[in-house]
Amino acid sequence: SQQGEEDPQALSIQEGENATMNCSYKTSINNLQWYRQNSGRGLVHLILIRSNEREKHSGRLRVTLDTSKKSSSLLITASRAADTASYFCATSERGSGNTGKLIFGQGTTLQVKP
Amino acid sequence: GAGVSQSPSNKVTEKGKDVELRCDPISGHTALYWYRQSLGQGLEFLIYFQGNSAPDKSGLPSDRFSAERTGGSVSTLTIQRTQQEDSAVYLCASSLVSSLGQGKMETQYFGPGTRLLVL
Known part of the structure; x- marks a missing residue:
């Protein structure tokens, strides 16, 4: 079953602006990952944040994780037209098995509009 | 090095026919996953292979779906008696598995997918 809920479903911004996407989940997790997908094909791994981490940076990407609220956000700063894509959060559930x-x-x- | 590869890239079949989708994982990756993505949707987990352990088949939607992984490398996903609702992009991913303290941490690397259309 899909546990991740992302919002907004769609976001349109001008080049140079920041883009923020949010993800909520339901169960306890080992880690949370963000992926990008272009043209409905293969996914590209962007960043992984562990359950004991609160914030992580990679280039223009900033990810936060709030395990008490079971939510995460992905911030892309200084966006470019090439950032146009679909972005997915994915969780790895904690637990036996x-x-x-x-x-x-x-x-x-x-x-991202040029 | 080479990434995950999948074949065919596209497959059009008639309802009721069987199809086989192939995945070549990254060399040395012990874990292999199949996901399905319907139009405009997120990915749905289908099946997971890890080494010689029994696969996790909990995501397979029906007994028409099966998968095998021979020699711990290449995997084949088979859909028997295809239905129109099986139309989707089928994605394969592989990863190394590591256990660090609080649990497994894995980055999954995805192939380009097979786009299946059942007419």
Whole structure:
């Protein structure tokens, strides 16, 4: 079952602006990951944040994790037209028998206008 | 090095026919996953292989779906008696598995997917 809920479902911004996407989940997790998908094909891994981490940076990406609220956010700063894509959060659930399978959200479609 | 590869890229079949989708994981990756993505949706977990352990088949939607992984490398997902609702992009991913303190941490690397259309 899909446990991730992402908002907004769609986001349109001008190049140079910041884009913020949010993800909520329901169960206890080992980690949360963000992926990007272009043109409905393969996913590209962006960043992984562990359950004991609160914030992580990678280039223009900033991810936060609030386990008390079971939520995460992805911030893309100084956006570029090339950032146009769908962004998905995915959680790896904690618990016995955890296989590391990922539970994906429905995704946020980001459009960056030049 | 080479990433995850999948074949075919696209497959069009008639309702009731069987299809086989192939995944070549990254060399040395012990874990392999199949996901399905319907149009405009997120990914849905199907099945997971890890080494010689029994696969986690909990995500397979019906007994028409099966998968195998021979020799711990290449995997084949088979859909028997395809239905129109099986139309989707089927994505394969592989990863290394590591256990660090509080649990497994894995980055999954995805292939480009197979776009299946059942007419």
